[in-house]
Each structure stands twice: as structure tokens, then as C-alpha cells.
């Protein structure tokens with residue numbers, strides 16, 4: 001095997017044959033692979049620049065072996081073997097993460113969780129569902145819908161992401177303004193720790209019983225343990241769903257409409273505000289939105305509540321001179337909300353692009369948008385920088401930026417990519433924003449952990465050292481920068 005691996009810190013594994021034999025004894029012959037095709041398949045996630053590396057015949061990182069365990073007992077035994085040999089373990093959901101968190105920068109054992117895909121229990125009285133965390137988001141929705149429920153977590157990567165990946169990246173779905181983000185939906189979990197032991201956290205609606213350590217696993221990106229089971233909140237399938245769309249002349253008017261709606265404790269499930277560039281890109285069919293910011297609201301739940309929510313949205317939009325665009329933009333949003341196919345055509349044409357989601361308090365919202373766009377425009381070769389506001393709180397907002405360009409002069413495509421990311425992070429931190437709202441840190445944002453957290457990063461490292469003293473769980477992420 002003679003592959004050009006980008007992250008060159010791959011550890012030496014003594015007695016790889018012996019390791020593979022042990023893993024096969026645990027998971028079964030057919031569920032352990034060192035085949036080149038499998039190692040390459042698990043060399044990356046959906047971090048966008050890695051698609052370019054693949055075209056350049058480069059492999060981001062390379063595991064030594066891939067294992068597909070069947071249950072948490074096998075996961076525990078696999079981690080015990082890794083702990084005994086001090087070998088990296090990389091949990092892998094569906095590889096839809098966009099920051100490189102599942103890339104095995106030190107090699108090791110990639111543990112694909114897809115076979116842990118069962119719904120264990122649905123409890124109508126408590127409104128909870130217990131699942132194995134390898135289950136796919138869409139598959140879970142289908143099962144729950146048949147029984148008359150939903151969890152309300154619908155990320156754009158719904159068809160290609162697992163519950164474990166949602167927890168590990170503290171994900172946010174499109175309907176999150178009503179149902180909450182994954183941290184609001186998650187109630188308890190089972191975790192295989194770095195020594196292979198299994199820990200269950202207790203299920204309760206709320207408790208005052210000491211620090212809530214299980215919250216550590218949210219956004220831990222596989223660095224503290226493997227989450228094998230989760231109890232999630234359920235809701236009855238909504239009685240009614242209806243949307244409205246308004247076009248606004250300025251960010252100020254659009255943001256103010258949403259802020260004032262939420263201030264009244266009215267929570268439309270979906271709220272999206274697109275800047276002029278993205279309105280042109282996504283809603284070119286709507287003449288009333290030409291040169292304006294399209295804003296889409298979807299309300300759902302009990303019919304009477306939906307009436308109230310829609311009435312409040314209409315009232316506040318009218319106060320901000322919003323132009324009623326009717327239902328068509330809402331239908332268009334539903335039809336195209338999972339469609340990202342245009343992006344796969346850009347990399348082969350040498351366009352370097354990515355998306356950057358960040359959050360800030362309301363008072364900083366207008367400045368953050370302006371600062372990030374201004375910083376990104378300074379990068380030589382930048383052709384496009386735009387955003388929509390995608391998630392909202394009574395206290396603040398998440399902006400989702402997209403940049404695209406072609407590297408010029410002495411800048412390589414990787415240099416352009418890094419410069420664009422640095423620009424977005426500088427613009428965000430200058431505006432008191434947080435460097436990631438829901439995609440996570442992975443490799444892409446690792447160098448911005450110190451400016452983001454300051455001394456708190458050292459506290460995180462102490463927790464990591466306490467729970468994983470030999471640094472076997474997904475090393476090279478969150479607390480250190482993966483060097484090429």
C-alpha cells in the first residue's frame with residue numbers, strides 16, 4: 001500500500017496481525033477489515049477540503065483497522081483491547097461531520113457504530129424513546145412517525161447522520177427553535193469509557209444531584225468515550241403545520257421581527273433569514289423578494305397554537321414592513337431543504353468553498369454578519385461570501401456563512417481554505433461570537449480553541465486527562481491541533 005496520507009502522525013502498531021485476530025474474536029471474522037478499500041473509505045468524513053485532497057490522490061488519515069461491532073458489549077471489549085495496547089480508537093457514525101472530527105489522524109481502530117441501530121423502547125407515558133446511537137436519523141423518524149411521534153431533530157444531514165454523531169457534535173436541527181437542539185432533547189445515555197467500562201446515566205426529568213457530568217459527552221467529538229445508547233424526548237406528531245414567508249429590505253428589520261416574536265415566548269419550529277445573495281440563489285422564482293431578504297417561518301403543533309404563532313409572526317412582520325410572499329417560498333423551502341448537490345460540482349472546478357456557522361447574542365448580531373463578510377472579502381481570490389440566519393433563541397442567533405473562491409498567486413487551495421476560515425473566525429471573535437454553533441471543532445477549528453476558551457481550555461484538558469489518561473479516544477481533536 002503506497003498512499004499519500006495528509007496527516008502523517010500515524011502511530012506504529014506492533015503486532016497488527018495479533019490485534020486484528022483479537023478484534024475478530026470479539027466482533028466476528030467478517031466485521032473486521034484491513035482491506036485497503038475499507039481503510040480509505042474511513043479515511044475522511046465530509047470535511048469539504050478533503051474532497052479536493054481525494055481528487056489530488058491524497059488520503060486525509062488512515063486507520064489501521066475498521067471494526068463494525070454489533071452491540072455495546074463488543075464496543076466495550078474493543079475499547080479494552082485498545083486501552084491495553086494504548087492504540088487510538090475513533091468512533092464513527094455516518095461520516096457526515098464537516099470539520100474532520102472522524103478523521104483518524106493517528107491511525108488506530110475506527111469503530112463504525114452503524115450496526116447499533118435499534119429502537120429499544122418507546123414510552124408513551126414518559127414521552128421518551130431509547131435508541132442505540134448508531135441509528136440513522138431518517139430511519140428513526142420513520143419508525144417514530146408510524147407510532148405517531150417525532151423527536152423534532154431534523155438536521156440537513158438527516159439522511160446521513162447518526163444519533164451518536166448528533167450527540168458528539170451537539171447538533172442542531174432545522175426545527176430547533178421549537179423542539180430545541182440535541183442537548184434539549186437528550187435525557188440520559190450509556191457510554192463506553194476509555195478503559196472499556198460501561199457507564200449509564202440515570203433517567204429523570206430533572207435533578208439537583210451534583211454536577212451533571214453526562215453533559216460532558218455532548219460536543220466531546222468522540223474524545224471521552226463512545227456513546228452507545230441514548231434516551232431522547234418525544235412529542236406527539238403535530239396536528240397542524242403551516243408556514244409564512246416575508247421579504248424584508250434589511251437585516252435589521254428581519255432580525256427584529258424574529259427577536260420580537262421569540263420575546264413573546266412564541267416559538268415557530270423553523271425560522272430562516274437569507275441575505276440578498278442567498279435569497280437570489282434559493283428564491284429566484286419569487287419576484288417580491290428581488291434584492292431583499294427572504295424570511296421563512298414554519299409553525300407546527302396543536303392547531304390553536306399554530307394559529308396564535310402565525311398571527312404573532314404576521315403582526316411583527318407587518319410592523320417591520322415585511323412583504324407577505326405567501327406560501328410558495330415555504331413550499332420551495334420544504335422541497336429543497338436537503339438539496340446540497342450543487343456543492344459537489346464546485347470542487348472539480350477548482351472552487352474552494354465551505355460553510356461556517358457561528359452564534360452571538362442579539363446585541364452583536366448585525367455587527368457579526370458585517371464583520372465576518374468584511375473579513376472574508378479581504379481574502380485574495382474570494383468570489384462569494386453570504387449567509388443565512390438559521391437558528392434562533394430569545395437571547396441570540398446563529399449565522400450560517402458560505403464562502404467560495406479560487407486560490408490566486410502563491411496561495412495554494414489549502415492556503416485559501418485556511419485564510420477564509422481564519423477570516424470567519426476573526427470576524428466572529430471580534431463580534432463576541434462563539435466559533436461554532438453546531439458543526440463542532442474537529443480539525444478545521446482546532447487552532448481557534450484557545451482564543452475561544454482561554455483558560456477554560458486547560459480545564460477541558462484536565463477532564464480529558466482524567467477520563468482518558470493514555471489519550472486513546474480520538475486523539476488529535478479538540479485539545480490539540482492535528483499537525484500535517
Ligand SMILES: Cc1cc2nc3c(=O)[nH]c(=O)nc-3n(C[C@H](O)[C@H](O)[C@H](O)COP(=O)(O)OP(=O)(O)OC[C@H]3O[C@@H](n4cnc5c(N)ncnc54)[C@H](O)[C@@H]3O)c2cc1C
Nearest residue numbers: 093094095096097155156157162164165168171172222227
Ligand atoms: C450536507 C450536510 C448538512 C449538514 N447539516 C447539519 C445540520 O443541519 N445540523 C447539524 O448539527 N449538523 C449538520 N451537518 C453536520 C453533521 O451531519 C453532523 O455533525 C452530524 O451530527 C454528524 O453525525 P455522524 O453520525 O455523521 O457523525 P460522524 O461524522 O461519523 O462523527 C462525528 C464525530 O462524532 C464522533 N462520534 C460519532 N458517533 C459517536 C458515538 N456513538 N459516540 C461518541 N462519539 C461519536 C466521531 O468520532 C466524530 O468525532 C451537516 C453535514 C452535511 C454534510
